[in-house]
Amino acid sequence: MREEAKLTPFEQWLEQRGFAPLSEVTVNGCGEHAVILAAREGRSDVLAYLIRERGVDLGVCDAYGNNALWAACFAESAECVALLLQAGIDIDYQNPSGSTALIYAASAGKHAIVAQLLAAGANWRLTTADDFSALDLAANRQCLQILRDLSRGVRAD
Template identity: 40%
Template sequence: MTERTFLRLSPAQARDWLQARPDALILDAREERHHALGHLAGSVRLDGRNHEALLMRERRSRPVLIYCYRGHASQTWAAMFADFGFREVADLIDGWSALDPQGRLFGPQPPLQLLPQAGGTVPAALALWLAAEGFDPARPGQPAAHGNTPLMHAAWRGRADLAEALLDLGVAPDAVNHDGNNALWLACVNGDTALVRRLVARGVPLEQANLTGATALMYAASAGKAEVVATLLDLGADPLRRSQDDFSALDMAATVECLRLLRAATRRAA
């Protein structure tokens, strides 16, 4: 029996490979917290909980690119996908460490579309924080790496005080990053349920779906964050929504408690 193989690509080669395959599935084999901090646009996290679903549900003709931290684990995953019958599989040599400081595979990108200039005077404490985190203190609505805005970054850090200050300045509550995630998603990554409630109250969309069709509720369920799941459901998140791969939050539940909460919510919604 012939052993199936996969390609090993440098960032420049991966750029050309992906541009020729716009429907490619990009898989990030790093930990959840690092994926949340920054990843290739459109990538899906790959781990021991979802790999079987991906292997079974994705069509074998769909190209697959896998990356990890330094290009070691990605080779194991790539071999698995190739052995399972996927026809075009590649991994990124040296992984995330091979990318530029902003995590870009493609090199220089077109200028970011800037949000409207926030109104009012930026408080000194907020200005200092913006500068320390790599944002422009004079433009508190401007996104930086991966399209993350200061509001998203504050939510990820669990800084409710800074999130409130930014919203008071008039930054866009519905802004999304390069993956289609908003500040609520990042607050769910942090796990601060009080901040989750406050962001929704201030106009951050509860049902924003990212580029894969996943909502904050789906993320919280897949991450086993039961308290966040309960909070989102209490705020009115729809448990019946499905991702582009036809998964609901219930399908993604990673813990018994999340499963219990979502089963009850699904019954009520149905």
């Protein structure tokens, strides 16, 4: 392995988080996927590197069944969300409980992310295994208003 001083910033990021920076392996000893961790940290630079240079699998999930888009929503990183959507991640992926990134973002009160996902075409009608939609679970007034307007056919321009 090369000295840390000779590693690129992206390789250093990988190494610091337990990944083999010069390997194609993108899962660390804790079972974390690099693409999910980069998204969860809001590291759009690392995420772009992983997508463009490493060709990471966007279909991987964490131990809870959530994908990198969910992690980017957790970080409230519009840049990471945009990168993942441009790379072709499934915007309507449902985790084992049926929750989508949109449902999560609405339930966490992340209204800017809710608006971004809806603008990108997220299906606001999907429901969890318990039959709750993003509108049902909206955690704050902003999320509720965005989703209500959409359900009533009002454009949010």
